[in-house]
Structure formats: structure tokens, C-alpha cells
Amino acid sequence: MIMGLTKTEHFSKNQNQVAAYAKALGHPARIAILEYLLQKKACICGDLVDELPLAQATVSQHLKELKAVGLIKGEIEGTSVCYCINEKGWEEAKDFLLGLFASPLSDKSCC
């Protein structure tokens, strides 16, 4: 056990996966990026830099995280990179998160 590092090895694959997708979504800039991609279908890094209130380096970092978790993908086109939603990962993330919210709530009050 190392302080500061999440003890992922003690949780199920499902729990780790739900948490990983959630974590990737846990920043408003990333939500904004995904919304933009959902609307425009595709865009280049520079488009997002113009759109977001963040430096190019920061936008690139956020894109890197979204790409790493599988929510987006990028294709190099000359000097640019064209990003879009990665449909497979997107659907998977949706399934994992929906899975968490799928359990019925109790009709009883707390305690």
C-alpha cells in the first residue's frame, strides 16, 4: 500500500472500470469537449483551443486523458489531429454507468 495511490487491486473489475470512466468525466473541460464532439461530430485540437478557456497545452492534456480511457480517438491529418467520439468506448462507458444506476431504489426511508 502506497499512500496517495488508489488501492484498485482490491476492487472488482467492474468497480474499477466504472470509476475509471467516471474519473475521466470528472472535469468540466472534458464534458465540454465531449459535448462539442457530439455536436460537431469531429474537430481538431485547435478548434477546441479556440472554444475552451484553456491553454493549448491544457487542452492537449485533457484530450490525452479522454483518449487514454477510450472515450475519444484521434487521427493524424498532416500537422493536425482530428478527434471524434470513439463509439465503442462511448457505448461501453454508457453501459458501465447505466449499470450502476440500474439498481432499483428502496421505497423505504433511510433508517
Add this chain to the structure above:
Amino acid sequence: MIMGLTKTEHFSKNQNQVAAYAKALGHPARIAILEYLLQKKACICGDLVDELPLAQATVSQHLKELKAVGLIKGEIEGTSVCYCINEKGWEEAKDFLLGLFASPLSDKSCC
């Protein structure tokens, strides 16, 4: 702008809210806690300490975050605190996250 602090003021209320709920879900221990609560309907801190591979102090911290974002609520009973899902916040989180995933995907390939 302060380095290390998220620039939330530049994003919409919706984007900030989706991100906040996602961030709260971004740790496997919290997923495990929520799943346990969904299954058992209610439990005390001590139950979770027995269930999770974490120290009592850590469990308490995670509960604090889940409570702060509104996903769970706790009622004091003697020396114990009985936690359960906060139905109102739970449904709201579900709506916000579903809202993100509700947009149709393009049938076009990336670029």
C-alpha cells in the same frame, strides 16, 4: 486563475454539475459503497469498514465526499450513523449523466 484549481467559472452550470457527479464516482471505493447501499438499502459506517479494504478514517472520508455531492445521506443513531442512498440526488445524478450520453452518435467515421 490559480494553478491547480479547476477553472469552473468558465463552464456552464450543466457541465460543472455533470463533472461534479462524475468526479464523486471516480473512485472504486465509492462505487463499492454505493453498490453496497443499493443492495442493503442502508448501513452504518462500521459495516463499510468491515466490507472495504480501507481504514475507518478513509471510509469516513469517502462517505463525506458522497454525502457532500448529494448521492447519499446519513442519519445519526446513537453513536452510529446510518447511511443510505439519497434518492433525490441519486436521480439527479442519473439525469445529468444520462443527459450527456443521450446525444445520438454520428454514423460517420472519424475524419
Add this chain to the structure above:
DNA sequence: AATATATATCGCAATATTACGATTAATATC
């Protein structure tokens, strides 16, 4: 080859997160 463009990476700084032992505060029991 020189120049321009696009973007990932590096390096740094500030803050947040994660984990845990120790402590504190509130309640319950004897």
C-alpha cells in the same frame, strides 16, 4: 533549406486526492 503551422510533451507550481494513525467528540452502557 527556410519558414510556418499544429500539437504532444516537458518542466514547473499550486492544489487536490488518497491512504492511514492518532485524536476528538458524542453516545451508550455499567
Add this chain to the structure above:
DNA sequence: GATATTAATCGTAATATTGCGATATATATT
């Protein structure tokens, strides 16, 4: 009142995250 239980909080340490300027790399254009 003394003792026990429960859990929030404190303090600390290690790591992660967030932001940005500078830089490196790859491609395009002249």
C-alpha cells in the same frame, strides 16, 4: 462517573490533477 463504542476530524505523507509557458517533433509550404 468510568468505560466502551462509533465515527468524524486532524495531521501527515505520497501521489495525482490542473494550469500554463516553453520546447520538441512532425508536417506543410515556399
